[in-house]
Amino acid sequence: MTPQPDRPDRRPDRRRSRQPRARAPRGASVVGRELEVEVGPVGHGGFCVARHEGRAVFVRHALPGERVVARITEGTEGDRFWRADAVSVLDASPHRVTPPCPYAGPDACGGCDLQHVALPHQRELKAAVVVEQLRRVAGLDVEVVVEEVPGDHPAGSGLGWRTRQRYARLPDGGRAMRKHRSHDLVPVEACLLESPVPARHEVRGLDYEVADGGFWQVHPGAPEVLLGAVLDALDPRPGEAALDLYAGVGLFARFLAERVGDPARVTMVEGDASASSYARQNVPGATALSGDVATVLAGLPVEPVDLVVLDPPREGARRAAVEQVVARAPRAVAHVACDPAALARDVALFAEHGYALRTLRAFDLFPMTHHVECVALLEPTPA
Template structure:
């Protein structure tokens, strides 16, 4: 039976007719999205903050009568897994948070699991997605998720984020949203972030008039940038007052999350990142890998796959799609030399402008701003290789069709989402392509996310 707690259902923390009620369940297998599958009285419940094999008490958070499945958070562990550890961050500890009457913050949903088990669970998710969506039964290299950055973080999986996003409570305090909720939990630390971000002590600043805060603190130690998304009607004087509470060597800018427009408040509106022997200007909230060791890891893997296969060499013709500020483009330009060519395609205008600045000294690079499928139609070439690093939603069927039509000798696919990646691999396989190489990296410890790099080649 499902028992009702003393808390009022739908209290800022859940939706549906049974939200706020509790049940005891056996936690089943891990699923994509940061939860595990459980069943109760014939109903599927996606449970967060559990570990397969545990018996737990859960609180329903999304529980409409007509819904195909419900969602729940663990509030008490009755039979613990040997892989359960004390959560490193109290606001993200589900049992502790619900004990204080509110949901945990999002972004550290695996923090109660030993790191080795976290990685094995991620490997299971990757294998299941590729098997179900792409028909891949045997993964190259076994599909194990590899640790990254242990030399920097001491093996605890903390302090790796060089970028962080925060919300602001109605009282002007720094906070973070609970998962799938409008509820904002005040925070006074972010253990996954680098010392440079925590050292700003944003939680000590009055942030009234601000709706969102983005922070970028490059791993190379260069000048950090704090982006403030002001609420409607917030005056420039209020932004200057917030900037005055930050160290003098920190840049501050106002930004509009919908238009990506950035306005200087103090210092620069961009940061300087470094990777693989190159420096990169990244304006505002422009995309950059958030793990301090991610750029080098991903660039190294992509170039290794392509060079080992003979697809990347002096004189080669390659393209970097969804190129961002040019992380891969710069390294590709080095590899192909002045006798080769690199087509760099990015959809976001601001990020594409950054790429032009970053690569102005490479005559073999052509930078084009626009949709990938349109640019490939306009600029057909005999590509030796394509590099694909799409957003979380993946490339999609139309883009995959264009990639196949371009007839490259190989494609290196970088993905941060196993579901969209597996779906796209399925499209390639339907067209006769092979998943030739695959490596997976734990670039987001204590979360359910992972990064993959794959080499796809036309079937023989």
């Protein structure tokens, strides 16, 4: 399975595989060549980094410390790095397990990067990626623990958590998934990540209106754990003013309004017009604006706010939105991030404007894949 987003440009669980970017070849193709390599650290993107004659090789289906035979899947003689699959394991990691899905592995379904890894170690690898991105991009040394999230079936299996599932179709009408970084189809009977329980658009006893096909977290435990993390981080107080940016259908805004005591103190901004209309229904009395977050904020008066929730798409909030946020001098910003590199870039941007990372929690909302969700608290540094 290649994960898909629950609304356009929104989340990492994208079913359509991304094709390699077209580029001029830098010499003869090396696709199909096999190398024996020692596998190094985990990288950001569902692979581990090995070295061959000084060149980086990004190896899927491997684990740090293993010795494997890697078959190159993308690359030419002149490239800085090659992509490869581990097709034979010569020295196995103690964390290696047999993938539960028969379609997981080299030259097969492309979405489950980590089915060959024991679940506790999957979370350790994800934590290592978050740590490395924050160190490399934001210059921070942060301890990270990726937390298990209830809601999989069977419990504790890391399977059966996708409450919305789409399959590609074969010419004969059969089901299929796509290979990694390809549109090539792999026939499947079913995806083991598919939940036997349909999505419930309900949190803490409150129902949310959501468009058919509109964004809602795909893991059944996600809305509750993310809401709890955001509220714990911000500690909203009566009378405070709040911005909920990239607000979706108002998951966070609804409870922010409850905590501050007046929905009129909450403003939501959401790029998808349909989601924004549902947010207006879900959080009556709050302001719901539709459009690009940075552009909408630039068109509003620069008035102080106390709290900001940022829940941007995969590429992060970026400079224009961050600058609009800090211009309003919030006492606390909760940043919900589905991509560690984008989070690190945004954290670095906030640091330029005097906001420091105070706490960070990470959640395993996408078991068996390399994706991880983080909630970061940013606060202004003392003068």
